[in-house]
Amino acid sequence: MITALWIMVALAALLGLILGYASIRFRVEGNPLAEKIDAVLPQTQCGQCGYPGCKPYAEAIAKGEADINLCPPGGEEGIHKLAELLGVEFKPFGENAQPKPKAVAFIDEETCIGCTLCIQACPVDAIVGAAKQMHTIIASECTGCELCVPPCPVDCISMLPLEEKLTNWKWRYPVTPLKLSK
Amino acid sequence: MALSGDSFKAIEMRTLHHFHGGIHPPTHKSQSTGTGIATLPLPEKLVVPLHQHVGNCAVPEVRVGEHVLKGQRIGRPEGRQSSAVHAPTSGTVAAIDMQTVAHASGMPDLCVTLIPDGKDEWIAHAGVDYRNTSHTDLRHMLRDAGVVGLGGAVFPSDIKSYSRHHKITTLVINGAECEPYITCDDMLMRERPRDILRGAEVLRELLYADEVLIGIEDNKPEAIAAMRKALEQDGHQHMEVIAVPTLYPGGGAKQLILVLTGVEVAAGVRSTEKGVQCFNVATAWSVWRAIAHGEPLLSRIVTVTGNVEHAQNFEVLLGTPVQELVAYAGNKPDTGRYIMGGPMMGVDLPNSSVGVTKATNCIIAASPALFPPPQPALPCIRCTRCTDVCPAELQPQDLYWFAKSNNFGKAQEFSLFDCIECGACAYVCPSHIPLVHYYRYAKSEILVRDHDKRAADLARERHEFRQFRIEREKQEKAERLAQKERAAAEAKAKAVTELPTQVDPAADADDTQQLRIDAALARAKEQAAAASPRNTELLTPEQRSEVEAIEARRAKIHKIASDAGADDEPPKRN
Ligand code: SF4
Ligand code: SF4
Ligand code: SF4
Ligand code: SF4
Numbered sequence: 216m217i218t219a220l221w222i223m224v225a226l227a228a229l230l231g232l233i234l235g236y237a238s239i240r241f242r243v244e245g246n247p248l249a250e251k252i253d254a255v256l257p258q259t260q261c262g263q264c265g266y267p268g269c270k271p272y273a274e275a276i277a278k279g280e281a282d283i284n285l286c287p288p289g290g291e292e293g294i295h296k297l298a299e300l301l302g303v304e305f306k307p308f309g310e311n312a313q314p315k316p317k318a319v320a321f322i323d324e325e326t327c328i329g330c331t332l333c334i335q336a337c338p339v340d341a342i343v344g345a346a347k348q349m350h351t352i353i354a355s356e357c358t359g360c361e362l363c364v365p366p367c368p369v370d371c372i373s374m375l376p377l378e379e380k381l382t383n384w385k386w387r388y389p390v391t392p393l394k395l396s397k
Numbered sequence: 398m399a400l401s402g403d404s405f406k407a408i409e410m411r412t413l414h415h416f417h418g419g420i421h422p423p424t425h426k427s428q429s430t431g432t433g434i435a436t437l438p439l440p441e442k443l444v445v446p447l448h449q450h451v452g453n454c455a456v457p458e459v460r461v462g463e464h465v466l467k468g469q470r471i472g473r474p475e476g477r478q479s480s481a482v483h484a485p486t487s488g489t490v491a492a493i494d495m496q497t498v499a500h501a502s503g504m505p506d507l508c509v510t511l512i513p514d515g516k517d518e519w520i521a522h523a524g525v526d527y528r529n530t531s532h533t534d535l536r537h538m539l540r541d542a543g544v545v546g547l548g549g550a551v552f553p554s555d556i557k558s559y560s561r562h563h564k565i566t567t568l569v570i571n572g573a574e575c576e577p578y579i580t581c582d583d584m585l586m587r588e589r590p591r592d593i594l595r596g597a598e599v600l601r602e603l604l605y606a607d608e609v610l611i612g613i614e615d616n617k618p619e620a621i622a623a624m625r626k627a628l629e630q631d632g633h634q635h636m637e638v639i640a641v642p643t644l645y646p647g648g649g650a651k652q653l654i655l656v657l658t659g660v661e662v663a664a665g666v667r668s669t670e671k672g673v674q675c676f677n678v679a680t681a682w683s684v685w686r687a688i689a690h691g692e693p694l695l696s697r698i699v700t701v702t703g704n705v706e707h708a709q710n711f712e713v714l715l716g717t718p719v720q721e722l723v724a725y726a727g728n729k730p731d732t733g734r735y736i737m738g739g740p741m742m743g744v745d746l747p748n749s750s751v752g753v754t755k756a757t758n759c760i761i762a763a764s765p766a767l768f769p770p771p772q773p774a775l776p777c778i779r780c781t782r783c784t785d786v787c788p789a790e791l792q793p794q795d796l797y798w799f800a801k802s803n804n805f806g807k808a809q810e811f812s813l814f815d816c817i818e819c820g821a822c823a824y825v826c827p828s829h830i831p832l833v834h835y836y837r838y839a840k841s842e843i844l845v846r847d848h849d850k851r852a853a854d855l856a857r858e859r860h861e862f863r864q865f866r867i868e869r870e871k872q873e874k875a876e877r878l879a880q881k882e883r884a885a886a887e888a889k890a891k892a893v894t895e896l897p898t899q900v901d902p903a904a905d906a907d908d909t910q911q912l913r914i915d916a917a918l919a920r921a922k923e924q925a926a927a928a929s930p931r932n933t934e935l936l937t938p939e940q941r942s943e944v945e946a947i948e949a950r951r952a953k954i955h956k957i958a959s960d961a962g963a964d965d966e967p968p969k970r971n
Contacts, residue, residue: 258856339859384502385841389834
């Protein structure tokens with residue numbers, strides 16, 4: 216038990232170091248506009264924009280190669296933010312890029328055969344499991360990108376819409392009858 | 398404003414300060430102060446939520462079907478900021494599941510349903526002498542007794558009674574109770590003043606505070622008199638009961654602190670940084686019961702008023718369904734909805750079967766006659782009446798405009814989070830705009846966005862790390878490949894003939910095969926790129942002799958290893 220704990224602590228420290236190193240080593244210098252754009256993108260990393268991730272899309276926008284209405288996970292609000300940032304007009308979503316309600320992936324652990332294909336697909340390492348072992352999704356880290364769904368050979372991954380709970384409940388926009396002035 | 402002789406003296410003795418704005422709504426308090434605090438008969442069932450405090454939900458530690466005693470812990474505090482939950486009476490656990498709770502959302506939360514056995518049988522419990530007990534133990538007792546702020550904020554008291562970085566000079570005990578209709582603190586001060594003051598002493602001890610100031614609005618002369626009498630009787634030192642002018646929202650923590658001490662707690666600053674901490678009177682009472690008697694928080698005083706036959710205060714077990722409570726007070730048939738809290742800051746309950754929680758200070762049965770439906774809102778005419786009354790010195794009409802247009806950044810810039818949701822602005826607004834609803838909407842949207850932003854940052858970090866990892870793995874793979882190629886080349890150049898005899902095929906079958914495959918691969922590569930030179934040919938004589946020395950050493954070690962029958966890997970070559 217204690218050994219296991221120490222191993223976990225050592226592992227955490229090691230990963231922290233690697234992460235720190237990565238953040239220094241992979242610091243992208245130069246294009247501050249792309250970074251600003253990347254900062255308002257939702258980081259779902261789903262590729263629905265036609266780029267292999269949020270950062271490439273941000274870079275394409277910065278270069279003026281991509282439109283601002285291609286990221287469905289960002290919602291209309293995301294387009295507004297981009298429009299404001301870039302000082303351009305708001306542009307509604309096109310036909311085939313409509314936002315969906317937020318969801319997280321769920322693996323049916325009975326069916327999972329442990330093939331590791333989903334792990335390789337997940338852009339944020341939100342799936343844990345080893346070869347031939349059942350896999351599980353860390354819901355708090357899943358961005359809902361759906362990239363793990365098609366590779367699964369036994370179709371055991373489903374996307375569950377994020378339900379409203381007490382912890383994420385929001386006050387609704389006030390609806391009050393508006394009286395027209397006489 | 399009529400001041401009684403006593404409170405006038407207090408004002409003379411101490412210069413009181415003023416907060417900005419404020420209003421004088423009709424108080425409607427006398428309805429529920431006619432009779433003393435009554436006890437409700439044991440209800441048929443209790444629905445006790447496990448999350449009745451700020452912080453993490455308590456973790457259930459009973460099973461369905463288990464018999465529990467009064468005061469037995471049924472929810473264990475989880476994490477640093479949390480509090481315990483207890484069985485309010487003895488009985489059987491009928492369910493542990495999601496049930497609708499007393500919250501504006503109408504959403505379900507984890508609750509323990511308890512069927513009382515009617516015996517009201519206590520678990521063994523005992524108090525301590527707080528003067529001989531370490532502060533850590535005292536705070537632990539508070540946490541384990543489920544003591545949280547009963548003024549409505551339900552913040553765990555064990556955390557609030559600890560100030561590491563700031564010297565606390567003044568402990569403010571809040572008995573102002575400024576909101577209309579609510580009288581639970583008033584009645585508690587009238588009937589149980591001594592234990593309130595003793596609880597205040599415990600809190601003073603925990604915070605090392607120099608003085609204790611108890612602020613009570615001057616429309617409660619009986620409570621002021623009772624508290625002063627108890628103070629004299631028990632000879633509390635450096636403690637003072639002060640009558641403050643009745644002005645809504647004078648019971649807001651920042652407002653009361655300002656009135657009593659003149660200390661202005663600026664935006665985003667905690668009062669402890671200014672040397673002041675504030676507790677509600679009912680909290681002080683519960684602190685004393687928990688420390689001196691070992692009694693966890695099982696019940697609270699609730700004002701039941703509005704559209705009922707006899708408005709009154711009740712000592713109510715937590716989890717008591719609201720409908721039983723209002724029925725006992727003589728609910729009238731035309732009651733349409735129930736407000737938890739007062740008419741200014743309270744929220745509508747989703748239904749009347751939810752259980753009373755630690756935050757339930759008042760239940761108002763609302764009929765259309767008492768609380769007519771809101772009038773249609775008109776456009777803001779920028780009359781600035783809202784600005785005049787705002788106790789937080791905000792610009793309510795601007796905040797409204799930003800919230801309405803979803804301009805949350807601007808709303809935050811204009812200190813939206815300093816708004817205490819007192820409703821003074823909406824009360825005076827001639828256009829009947831539900832201003833507080835807009836502020837609550839904007840606040841919860843901002844909180845969710847902050848959460849999303851943090852999640853996105855985490856996702857970016859994880860994505861970048863993953864790319865780094867993939868990149869690193871690629872490099873490592875390439876290196877390994879290069880190494881193998883080199884090894885194979887050497888194997889071919891040097892040991893093609895001797896290898897099979899050198900290696901014991903039984904002991905190292907895999908490896909031999911691997912080397913053969915490598916050699917074959919290298920051959921194939923060589924044929925494909927016949928022109929490419931092998932690096933062994935370009936070596937200087939020194940290097941060559943070094944390689945040979947290493948090879949000889951390797952062969953020797955390998956021989957020893959295979960002689961010993963070890964099935965370890967052959968020594969690596971570089
Ligand atoms: S569409 Fe997906 S990958 Fe592209 S920017 Fe939006 S979240 Fe990122
Ligand atoms: S678990 Fe699936 S849906 Fe979630 S982030 Fe990973 S690949 Fe995307
Ligand atoms: S009181 Fe109402 S109408 Fe007047 S400025 Fe404020 S929000 Fe506008
Ligand atoms: S509800 Fe907020 S904005 Fe309105 S008066 Fe109270 S503190 Fe000021």
